[in-house]
Amino acid sequence: MKSFYLRRAFRIFPAFFVVLGLYAIFPILRDAPTMQPFWSFATFTVNFDFDPRVGRAFSQAWSLCVEEHFYLVLPLLVLLLRRRISMGWTLLLAGSIVIAGMILRYTLWESQVGVLVDANKLRDAFAVYLRDVYYPTYTRLDGLMFGVILAAGRFFKPELCKRYAPPQVALPVGVALVIAALVLFSVRGPLAESNLFLVFQAQIGAVAGFPLISIGIALILGAMLDLEHVLKRWPVPGAALVATLSYSLYLTHKSVFHVDRLIFGEENLQGGFGFVTYVATSFAAAALLWFCVERTFLLLRDRVVSSSK
Numbered sequence: 001m002k003s004f005y006l007r008r009a010f011r012i013f014p015a016f017f018v019v020l021g022l023y024a025i026f027p028i029l030r031d032a033p034t035m036q037p038f039w040s041f042a043t044f045t046v047n048f049d050f051d052p053r054v055g056r057a058f059s060q061a062w063s064l065c066v067e068e069h070f071y072l073v074l075p076l077l078v079l080l081l082r083r084r085i086s087m088g089w090t091l092l093l094a095g096s097i098v099i100a101g102m103i104l105r106y107t108l109w110e111s112q113v114g115v116l117v118d119a120n121k122l123r124d125a126f127a128v129y130l131r132d133v134y135y136p137t138y139t140r141l142d143g144l145m146f147g148v149i150l151a152a153g154r155f156f157k158p159e160l161c162k163r164y165a166p167p168q169v170a171l172p173v174g175v176a177l178v179i180a181a182l183v184l185f186s187v188r189g190p191l192a193e194s195n196l197f198l199v200f201q202a203q204i205g206a207v208a209g210f211p212l213i214s215i216g217i218a219l220i221l222g223a224m225l226d227l228e229h230v231l232k233r234w235p236v237p238g239a240a241l242v243a244t245l246s247y248s249l250y251l252t253h254k255s256v257f258h259v260d261r262l263i264f265g266e267e268n269l270q271g272g273f274g275f276v277t278y279v280a281t282s283f284a285a286a287a288l289l290w291f292c293v294e295r296t297f298l299l300l301r302d303r304v305v306s307s308s309k
Contacts, residue, residue: 001075003305008071010301012247015293016064017042019251023058028262031254032056044068047135053127060254062135069137070144087157090149097145098211105139106207108132114203133206143214150218154225167223174219181205181213241283248286248294256285 020041022029035057040046047062085093112132116125133139153161185205224231242249260269260281269277 001079002308004075005071006305006308007301010297010304012064012068014297015248015251015289016061018289018293019255020058023255029255029259030057031258032059047137049131050135051127051131053124058254060250064250066137066140066144074144074148090152094145094149097141101139101142101211102207105133105210106203108139109203109206129206140210142211143217146211146214146218150222154222161222162226165219165222167226170219170226171223174216174223177212177216177219181209181216184209184212245283245286245290248289249282252285252289253282256282 020038023035024038032055034055036046036050036055040048041058041061044065047065050059050062052059109129113125113129116122116128153165257278260277264277268274
């Protein structure tokens with residue numbers, strides 16, 4: 001437990017708090033004029049009651065909050081349930097989480113979003129959808145749970161995984177489920193009449209699309225792990241670089257895009273030039289953050305964890 005939490009803290013906190021500090025000290029870096037309270041970012045609770053009408057800057061941090069809640073709770077659940085719960089009960093619990101999540105998202109949509117749609121308050125409806133359905137951890141348990149099931153199955157029941165979810169089965173089924181989820185997400189409700197909400201997920205997508213895309217991606221990932229010996233014969237140029245810088249890219253990309261628009265002008269960032277400029281500056285900022293902060297603390301982490309054993 002100590003090693004686990006030390007590794008997570010050294011991996012996540014330094015770069016995050018450096019970027020959060022830059023947002024606090026230099027408002028010009030913010031990708032939106034308004035921002036949620038800094039204490040909500042610092043405590044990883046910003047994804048609860050995250051209303052974009054109040055503040056939108058650094059909005060991508062909502063998913064990092066979900067990740068932190070997962071890291072906080074999962075080890076405690078493992079300690080509590082280990083050797084006390086069978087595979088049958090585990091699958092029953094997983095099914096219950098999926099069903100409960102669908103019911104919860106349906107209820108939230110009907111009680112919070114739907115009434116605003118009926119009143120033709122589409123801008124408010126979209127904000128409430130993000131706040132109550134899209135951002136909170138308790139509406140995002142599908143993906144976390146299927147990830148845990150995938151890891152547990154491969155670690156504790158590898159024979160069953162090979163028998164019932166071989167790559168030739170898991171890959172096409174996973175792809176089919178992801179496609180089905182995307183179809184549900186693309187089903188437009190009343191909000192489709194407004195250009196502002198072309199990417200608004202209809203109610204059926206919010207209710208059923210989340211678990212479908214989660215289990216689909218879990219199956220695809222499991223298949224790719226089984227096919228690793230084949231896939232590694234065709235290395236993808238740049239993949240290692242993207243993987244290395246992925247966290248820094250995640251933290252900085254919105255701010256970089258905002259600064260690009262300030263420097264070059266939004267009208268000059270259209271087409272190929274805009275794309276190249278955005279990619280180049282995003283990777284430059286991410287590399288700077290990685291070399292100055294991430295890499296330093298990862299090396300320190302290895303020394304601290306080794307000395308604590």
